[in-house]
Amino acid sequence: MLEYTLLALLIVIVWFWIDSISKRELAIQFGKNLSKQFDLQFLDETVACEKITLKRNEEGRVAILRCYEFMVSSSTNDRIKCNLFLLGKHLHNWHIPPYINTAS
Template identity: 50%
Template sequence: MEIYLLVIIFIGAWYWFDSISSREQAIATGRELAERFSLQLLDETVACNKVWLGRNSRGRVQLQRTYQFDVSANGSDRLSCELVLLGRHLQSWHIPPYLQPVSINPLY
């Protein structure tokens, strides 16, 4: 009975540490995607909303996590975005279409 408890504690600790490092990877990837599209990542909005099993290109089973995060185009708006990590690798992402702010140059 004690061995089962130790195994459960070990698996729980592994999952917790793995989730923390996956979230850090999601923040870094989200920031990179946001910069690519001239957006600002709102760091505190990154949250994992789905976890399931998936297979990588070698056929190995890994945890696949979907993260939701918000970005801003001009500081006063929010766009809800999504990225999917398989293990530590970006599998897919979605940033909705948005209007880029246009700077108006007055004629003098």
């Protein structure tokens, strides 16, 4: 019985690891889209998952809510810390703080 429990735990860990990698790639795409929308330069090597929680989605099912932090720049001299929230594979929310666009 212990072997089955350990095998199930290993399967869950591998699934979560693979799922986290795919969600990070999705967060990079959403971050690039948000950056382009606000005329910012996306610094894609800065995407990191900060927090993972459980939340109900629109259908009432429990899904994983991941908070990703990423950096953007409005010029070559600044770095602006931003956040986006993925609920499952959907963009749930995002935050880009106010900035002065010096690129124009």
